[in-house]
Amino acid sequence: MRPRWSLLVACIAALGFSGCAGYRLGPGSGAAAKTSIQVSPFINRTLAPRMGGDVTAALRKSLQRDGTYQLATRGDSDIVVTGEITRYDRSELSYRPSDILTVLDYRVTMTAHVTARERRSGKTILDRDVTGYTLVRTGSDLTSAEQRALPLLAEDLANNITALLVDGDW
Secondary structure, three states, X not given: OHHHHHHHHHHHHHHHHHOOOOOOOOOOOOOOOOOEEEEOOOEEOOXXXXXXXXXXXXXXXXHHHHOOOEEEOOOOOOEEEEEEEEEEEEEEEEEEOOEEEEEEEXXXXXXXXXXXXXXXXXXXXXXXXXXEEXXXXXXXXXXXXXXXXXXXXXXXXXXXXXXXXXHOOO
């Protein structure tokens, strides 16, 4: 009876530990956490106000949360990230069931052209457009609803940029 019980316990332990076989502790890309990155303020090329500062702040928070890079605030970083917001779109997603002309939900999209360069060598490690989106439920005031959704939109864009910087194939 005892050999069967110990065999069962060994099998359960082996299954439990095999679930963690692909997990890596630390940065996702394997890059040294000592690499520093500086995020320059994003330039807003759209007519929507306040987006540059929100995206810059969200990207800094996202990079800190990820932990792959050490965030630098001065000019002594290894990598410099710059960007400009090039598009801001709002498209209808759903309509009120009783009135097909009244929009209920919008999908709000923001696109930014992001460039990341190594400071010493000048080598470009990322140079592409990145898009983020969020959903906006309209109420009595669409403008206020969009303003409340702007931090979520900036956060989604920042998370997409962080994923490219950390796990990118550059």
